[in-house]
Amino acid sequence: MAEGAAKGSEEPGSPPRRRRRDPEGHRAAILDAARHAFGERGYARTTLRDIAGRAGVTHGLITRHFSSKERLFLAAVPGNRDLEQVAAGDPATLPDRIADAFVRRMETDAVGDPLVALVRSAASDERAAADLLSAMQEHSAAVYRSVLSPDGTAARDDDLDARVALVGSLMIGVAFSRYIARTDPLASMPPEQLTAHLARMLRHILFD
Amino acid sequence: MAEGAAKGSEEPGSPPRRRRRDPEGHRAAILDAARHAFGERGYARTTLRDIAGRAGVTHGLITRHFSSKERLFLAAVPGNRDLEQVAAGDPATLPDRIADAFVRRMETDAVGDPLVALVRSAASDERAAADLLSAMQEHSAAVYRSVLSPDGTAARDDDLDARVALVGSLMIGVAFSRYIARTDPLASMPPEQLTAHLARMLRHILFD
The missing domain is CATH 1.10.357 (Tetracycline Repressor; domain 2)
Incomplete structure (x- = not known):
């Protein structure tokens, strides 16, 4: 799902607009990237920059959606x-x-x-x-x-x-x-x- | 106390015998060395060999007194x-x-x-x-x-x-x-x- 959203935003013609106008797609891509990054490197060693890179979004967009690394973590994993x-x-x-x-x-x-x-x-x-x-x-x-x-x-x-x-x-x-x-x-x-x-x-x- | 015991065992004349015949002194020296070693390096990274070196005893003497690293640890620290x-x-x-x-x-x-x-x-x-x-x-x-x-x-x-x-x-x-x-x-x-x-x-x- 998150991958689909990321691909969608790369369709020729309107990538920057799609990015701005698909907050749910970005949210899903960030959560998906976060789950993988935290799973691989552990909580303490994962940075928001790692996750931004994986999700193909900016660091700022992550903090706009989730405000902090710990809130993103808690939103990403079951519990x-x-x-x-x-x-x-x-x-x-x-x-x-x-x-x-x-x-x-x-x-x-x-x-x-x-x-x-x-x-x-x-x-x-x-x-x-x-x-x-x-x-x-x-x-x-x-x-x-x-x-x-x-x-x-x-x-x-x-x-x-x-x-x-x-x-x-x-x-x-x-x-x-x-x-x-x-x-x-x-x-x-x-x-x-x-x-x-x-x-x-x-x-x-x-x-x- | 432990230091005193260790010094005592180094008195000229009968060091090897003193070692064997002062189990309480050795016990105290081992406990003292253990407390310091665990305090400095943490439990997981401290080895019985470190402690033996500090206490001036053999590895075998430690296991004879305390049987294992975890038992020595529990004997050495309050709790x-x-x-x-x-x-x-x-x-x-x-x-x-x-x-x-x-x-x-x-x-x-x-x-x-x-x-x-x-x-x-x-x-x-x-x-x-x-x-x-x-x-x-x-x-x-x-x-x-x-x-x-x-x-x-x-x-x-x-x-x-x-x-x-x-x-x-x-x-x-x-x-x-x-x-x-x-x-x-x-x-x-x-x-x-x-x-x-x-x-x-x-x-x-x-x-x-």
Whole structure:
């Protein structure tokens, strides 16, 4: 799809105009280039310039669409990107949906997961890791708030932010133990058992 | 102390015998050399040969005392090493003691902490990270079991092992967020508030 869009913009006659007038095509081309670049070089070592080169767009166009490298990353890879859809629904069963989606996602592709990229990025560039984790947490906190306190009546938002950060920390640690260091007992735990443990813990962290 | 022991073994007359007959002095010299080497080069890049060189002992003597690099590491740095003392006491308040000791230890010296070394080591050497995490979890599980089920009557040991691994994962994630990426809200949370959150979560993970 992204390739198609890029080819379309190279048709003779009106390439510069197509470029300007096809924001969706550019967005798709940027996301596609970002997925490949991050996948090959890892989060910390990929630059917006790399991605611009691959997508055949300017650096400026990327920041106009995505504002920063960490936001582009989160838009490009599964994970935070899909949180709105996963979170939508009955607040009481939010922990179950989050736990289930997390385990499914990691079982499918842990290597390409933003949490794994986050942990790996810390080794080469702590600043990059900090920016990435901040962007993830900001987004997560907004999504959790929209489900748990849609009318803004949650007792204290600070407290909800802290709880969401603790949920994030738990997931970082589980991703590390099961999918990076791959150490037992978590590494060999059946996915449904891990999901049950996480749902129970998330329920406690968020509601207790 | 370690230096004194090393000097003692070089006194003229009986150096080879002193070496063999001063296991406590050697142990201390090895631990001292290990602390410095791990602190300077990080866990993954330090070899037992480096440490042997610094301590003035053979590689074989180190493995006789500590059996492996990860066990030496855990014996040398604060953290797992002190778990027996922290854990001893009323099982009902174990979560509070663990949470309090974890936060105190990290606030004092996060850079030298085994959990931070663990996360950092994964970037350069996943095998090293896996071995280190396994050794930490094995030790933790044994200590938790000795407090929570001293007569071996805990319903299912597998389940306790899984719970201890989840406690470890939570701590890895919190160490990452607060002390490596240093991202808010966890980074700026007052220590006593973090301790309270962790104690509550540990109680749930271990007992619920």
